[in-house]
């Protein structure tokens with residue numbers, strides 16, 4: 001069976017093909033070629049050898065849905081027939097130009113999956129409903145970004161968030177490899193500071209990631225301030241409780257000009273009281289944090305409800321007035337089920 005060349009770091013390719021590895025990376029990631037035969041500066045013999053043993057494309061786009069807010073959800077089929085979803089989020093960013101005028105700039109974030117299904121089993125999450133199937137290889141993670149890059153044909157560098165299906169830190173080695181492949185200067189050159197690993201809070205793995213000092217951001221899906229409530233939402237909290245996560249975040253080698261992102265999925269009458277906001281403030285004391293408050297999006301079969309706008313505003317105001325930066329995240333792609341916790345494996 002042919003190997004997926006996207007699974008190989010440049011160093012690994014160097015050990016096989018010497019200086020040609022750099023050229024290979026250039027053709028695959030910068031020229032976005034999908035056939036070895038088009039890689040003109042490689043010797044014919046090498047192209048034939050590559051053709052025989054490797055493939056470049058692995059994912060098949062089965063479906064592409066665009067939401068009214070411009071968010072696009074892709075359903076990709078993997079070679080073994082399993083499927084994953086990937087989301088492209090478009091935003092407009094304003095920046096001041098050289099002459100002082102305000103320039104509008106498109107910004108893209110690709111939300112990638114790292115596993116088919118997930119072991120964590122969060123009670124609010126659709127991905128969890130299908131159970132865990134398997135880890136994605138590094139190449140399967142990388143190709144989600146590459147496929148979308150090929151389509152966008154843009155020169156703007158995208159951000160990558162490991163926030164799709166799966167718990168990234170549960171697929172640690174492939175995650176780290178994907179981060180390194182994506183950041184390679186001869187590849188897509190997506191700097192680590194543009195990559196965010198979102199985790200449900202495996203504290204030991206947060207430490208492990210921190211020890212590598214890759215320069216990536218982390219985002220923590222906190223969602224509750226009491227262990228009892230959090231365990232109900234994220235059963236894994238039994239093994240890695242709130243305090244252990246906060247301690248691990250404090251040890252993480254963070255660029256202190258930036259803030260650690262905490263995701264807080266607000267659920268009516270579960271974690272939306274000012275009492276919870278007060279505890280949150282205390283918990284994050286000493287961390288340069290930013291809280292992303294996310295409306296819970298009800299889906300079929302879920303017993304939880306969306307909070308009211310009023311309670312959401314009060315919650316955010318309470319934190320902001322006391323110095324904890326809190327934003328209410330507009331859920332992107334609600335009408336195509338591309339929002340947080342709504343991705344899943346599908347059989348078409």
Ligand code: SF4
Nearest residue numbers: 118121122125128166
């Ligand atoms: S929310 Fe994330 S960590 Fe939790 S079950 Fe869903 S995919 Fe897994």
